[in-house]
Amino acid sequence: MYLLNIIDKDGHFELIDSDFIALYNIDKSTLIELTDTQYAHYLTLNSDDITFKDGTFHARSFRPSAAHEWDGKAWEIPPKKLTALLAEKRAQLIDEIDKKAETIYSVWTRFEAEYKARKEAAEVFKASGYKGEPSIYITSFATPAGVDNKTATEIILQQAAGLQKLQDHLAALRMRKYELKHPNLTLEQLQAISDDIIKQMDELMEAYKNG
Numbered sequence: 001m002y003l004l005n006i007i008d009k010d011g012h013f014e015l016i017d018s019d020f021i022a023l024y025n026i027d028k029s030t031l032i033e034l035t036d037t038q039y040a041h042y043l044t045l046n047s048d049d050i051t052f053k054d055g056t057f058h059a060r061s062f063r064p065s066a067a068h069e070w071d072g073k074a075w076e077i078p079p080k081k082l083t084a085l086l087a088e089k090r091a092q093l094i095d096e097i098d099k100k101a102e103t104i105y106s107v108w109t110r111f112e113a114e115y116k117a118r119k120e121a122a123e124v125f126k127a128s129g130y131k132g133e134p135s136i137y138i139t140s141f142a143t144p145a146g147v148d149n150k151t152a153t154e155i156i157l158q159q160a161a162g163l164q165k166l167q168d169h170l171a172a173l174r175m176r177k178y179e180l181k182h183p184n185l186t187l188e189q190l191q192a193i194s195d196d197i198i199k200q201m202d203e204l205m206e207a208y209k210n211g
Contacts, residue, residue, distance in 0.1 A: 002039050004032040004052055011051030011058070015042075089187055093194040094177045100201050101174040108163065108208065115160065122156040125149070166204050173200055 005014040005026055016024060016031065034042070038057070042050070047059035061075065067085055068075040077085065114137075121135035130150045134142075142152035176197050180190055 002034045004034060005030070006032070006052065011053040013050075013052050086185070086187065086190070089190050090180050093180055093190060097174060097177045097194060097197055097201075100198055101170055104170060104201060104205050105167075107205070108167065115163070118156055119160040122153045122160070125153050126157065163208070166208055170201065170204055173197055173204070 001018040003016040003018055003021065005016055005024075006012070007014055021028065032052070038055070042057050045057060045059040046062065048062050049060040051058045060070070063070075064075055065077075067077045067081050069078060070076075118135075118137040118141070121137040125132075125134045125138055130153065134149045134153070138149055138152050138156065141156060142149050145152060145155070147155070174197075176193070179193050185193075
């Protein structure tokens, strides 16, 4: 059995296990004996401010963040503080998007000079009608791949086109960071837009890995 010792006019209390009542130096006649239903309700509450009034528990939800303030009915972020938070969050997310794109580009362009030279060699060989001596950039791909020079040329050009398409998509995704500058967006909306951009960037990286 559990007892309540009400400690202020707002209904804040001290919960006492009756098995340990002897340890408390209080007037036992002022204690409220909880029913099983009342105690079960108390156990369901997840709050940093629980009160007991009119035979039932009342709870205020946990403070969502340090920026929130209690207005008497709900947790709210004051307008001035919210404006600063939005600006800070927006700048943070834009920076994260840019850094994500930069990381992906660094992988894709690690051998950029080689990719460019191989693509140009393939274009020259294709333009010649696949005649003459192909560049070492073609033969060095064709031999280990076990294909002829014409097939190697077509594969090289397909890969180059595929990479260019991925880079175009990545550039477009990075530009979506300007969506975060739209007015009247909430913190949750800013995060949702950023999450979607990052998710699609990850999908492009995965597509690149899978060839």
